[in-house]
Amino acid sequence: MQRTIFDTPIVNNIFRGLSRLGLKLAGWKLEGKAPASEKYVVIAAPHTSNWDFPLTIAMAFLFEMKIYWMGKDALFNGPMGPMMRWLGGIPVERKAKHGLVQQVVDQFAIHQQLIVVIPPEGTRSKVSKWKSGFYHVAHGASVPIALGYLDFQRKRGGFGPLFETTGDYEKDLIEIQKFYAEIKGKRPDQF
Incomplete structure (x- = not known):
């Protein structure tokens, strides 16, 4: 995986300090601890606003995590592309079926440490059901x-908590979604 802002010396420390200050001024607090596991998929939910991105990046700095995240390929076009990749972005062509799940699974196989953040809704818009890619990557x-x-x-x-998949997606999804039942996104009507 590419080098990111999270493993760039000096810049990492500066952004950790800025993240701490920004979250404190905005009234945000951290809960729980980053998993001790070296490899895992993070569900990023609810995903209802553009504000989710800077908050997630700031929290990754404070939890001292090196994350990669999946985002629509349009974010990576033009001059913003290199910056998005440096922020840990992995472009996803949402309309194409091209084995993305297997590509991410393969990355887990070749890296000693890897944390990939995947929004299960796949968009900030309201959806009737979550996309299953996060689950299939983890499993x-x-x-x-x-x-x-x-x-x-x-x-x-x-x-x-960390959730271990069983292979029964429908059953596991019910358990996972129970955790999110009381959590409110910036636009609760979108989740």
Whole structure:
């Protein structure tokens, strides 16, 4: 995986300090601890606003995590492309079926440490059901799922427990979504 802002000396420390200050001034607090596991998929939910991105990046700095995240390929076009990749972005062509799950699974196989953040809704818009890619990546790579969240109502962000997949997606999804039942996104009507 490419070098990111999270492993760039000096810049990392500066952004950690800015993140601490920014979150404190905005009234946000961290809850839980980053998983001790070296490899896992983080669910980023609810995903209802553009504010989710800077808050997630800021919290990654404070949890001292090196994250990669998946985002629509349009974010990576033009001059913003290199910056998005430096922020840990992995472009996803949402309309194409091209084995992205297997590509991410393969990355888990070749890296000693890897944390990939995937929004299960796949968009900030309201969806009737979550996309299953996050689950299939975690199950295929035999890594746990970290239940990450941003609760705008309480101004809290952090982690719930790690979730180990069983292979029964429908059953596991019910358990995962129970965790998110009381968490409110910036636009609760979108989740």
